[in-house]
Each structure stands twice: as C-alpha cells, then as structure tokens.
Amino acid sequence: MSLFLHLPHACERVRLRRLRVSDFRAFHGYRGDPEVARYQGWAATTEVETEALLRDLARNASGLEPGEWTQIGIADSADDRLIGDLGVGLSPDARTAEFGVSLHPQFQHRGLAREAVAGLIGLLFAHTPVQRVVASSDVRNAPCLRLLEGLGLQHVGTAEATYKGEACTERLYAIERPVPAS
Numbered sequence: 532m533s534l535f536l537h538l539p540h541a542c543e544r545v546r547l548r549r550l551r552v553s554d555f556r557a558f559h560g561y562r563g564d565p566e567v568a569r570y571q572g573w574a575a576t577t578e579v580e581t582e583a584l585l586r587d588l589a590r591n592a593s594g595l596e597p598g599e600w601t602q603i604g605i606a607d608s609a610d611d612r613l614i615g616d617l618g619v620g621l622s623p624d625a626r627t628a629e630f631g632v633s634l635h636p637q638f639q640h641r642g643l644a645r646e647a648v649a650g651l652i653g654l655l656f657a658h659t660p661v662q663r664v665v666a667s668s669d670v671r672n673a674p675c676l677r678l679l680e681g682l683g684l685q686h687v688g689t690a691e692a693t694y695k696g697e698a699c700t701e702r703l704y705a706i707e708r709p710v711p712a713s
C-alpha cells in the first residue's frame with residue numbers, strides 16, 4: 532500500500548518521513564532507553580540489528596502491506612533530526628491499522644507525539660482503505676493514555692497481556708474513519 536508515497540508529511544512542528552540508515556544514532560539511542568522501551572512490545576536491539584532494520588526499511592518501496600508492520604520516522608521540522616518513530620501495522624484484510632509511538636525523552640511533554648499521531652491517522656484515512664485505527668496501552672503508561680484519549684480515540688476494551696515476561700493489563704483504543712459530510 533503506497534503510504535510511503537505520501538511522505539514526507541508536514542505537521543506543524545514535526546514531519547513524518549521515511550527512516551534512513553543515517554538515523555542510526557538517534558534511533559538506536561532513544562530505543563535503547565529503558566524508559567522508552569518499558570511498555571513496548573519490542574525489545575532493544577543490538578547495533579547490528581538496528582542497522583539491518585533501517586536498511587530493510589530504506590529498501591521497502593510501498594511502506595505498508597496487509598498483515599505486516601512498518602516504521603515511520605518523526606523528525607523535527609526545523610532541522611529534520613529524527614526525534615521518534617511510529618510503528619504501523621495493517622490487518623490482513625487492510626481494514627484496520629494499528630500503531631505505536633515512541634519519542635526521544637528530550638522531546639516529550641510538548642505535544643509533538645500528539646501532532647505526529649494525528650498526522651498518521653489523517654494519512655491512513657486519506658490514502659488507504661483503512662476503516663479503523665487502533666492502539667493499545669499498558670494501564671500504567673499514563674502519558675500514552677492521555678495521548679490516545681486526547682486525540683479522540685475511544686476506549687473499546689481491556690485485555691490481559693504479557694510483555695517481556697511481565698503480566699500487564701492493556702487498554703484498547705479505536706477511532707473509526709469519519710463519515711464524509713453529505
């Protein structure tokens with residue numbers, strides 16, 4: 532699905548863009564921060580694994596295939612420096628997209644994740660057949676809960692999960708494709 536054709540996408544203070552191999556230091560840095568990784572499904576990777584991931588993403592032409600996940604960079608609009616990323620997964624029937632978001636700690640608490648996620652949801656509804664965008668958050672991850680609720684995602688359920696060997700409770704959120712004005 533041609534999501535990457537619509538990148539870069541300018542928000543107000545951030546830009547959504549493809550990840551590059553040259554983002555290695557920034558990407559590997561914040562993803563190696565235990566506070567950033569704490570409530571995430573992914574585990575920290577080695578330098579070799581991070582570089583391989585960025586090379587794979589740089590080769591991917593379309594960006595989002597049914598049943599698969601990809602990553603999109605969040606860059607500072609002022610200097611294009613990578614400050615975070617969005618993980619986006621598409622269901623096998625291409626009707627539901629799921630996302631996760633990570634921001635370098637230095638750039639948190641400024642509303643930048645909110646801009647980036649709003650931009651992503653807008654892109655998905657504008658350029659893909661996705662009908663519903665979903666996300667989940669550990670109940671202890673207060674900044675993430677505030678982010679999702681502030682963006683208008685609805686709390687649609689709760690699930691017990693295990694992350695990194697630890698039992699946790701996840702809140703599930705969803706936002707539906709807006710009905711076009713008649």
Ligand SMILES: CC(C)(COP(=O)(O)OP(=O)(O)OC[C@H]1O[C@@H](n2cnc3c(N)ncnc32)[C@H](O)[C@@H]1OP(=O)(O)O)[C@@H](O)C(=O)NCCC(=O)NCCS
Pocket residue numbers: 566567568570571630631632633634635638639640641642643644645646667668672674675677678
């Ligand atoms: C989840 C995460 C992305 C949220 O980032 P964030 O920066 O707190 O989120 P927002 O962009 O919505 O910022 C909101 C904060 O910015 C403040 N803010 C400042 N200027 C603002 C503006 N112009 N607009 C909106 N909020 C603004 C808000 O008051 C709010 O402050 P608070 O965090 O003290 O309540 C971040 O905590 C993170 O990367 N965590 C680690 C990874 C993770 O757990 N991800 C979630 C699992 S997928």
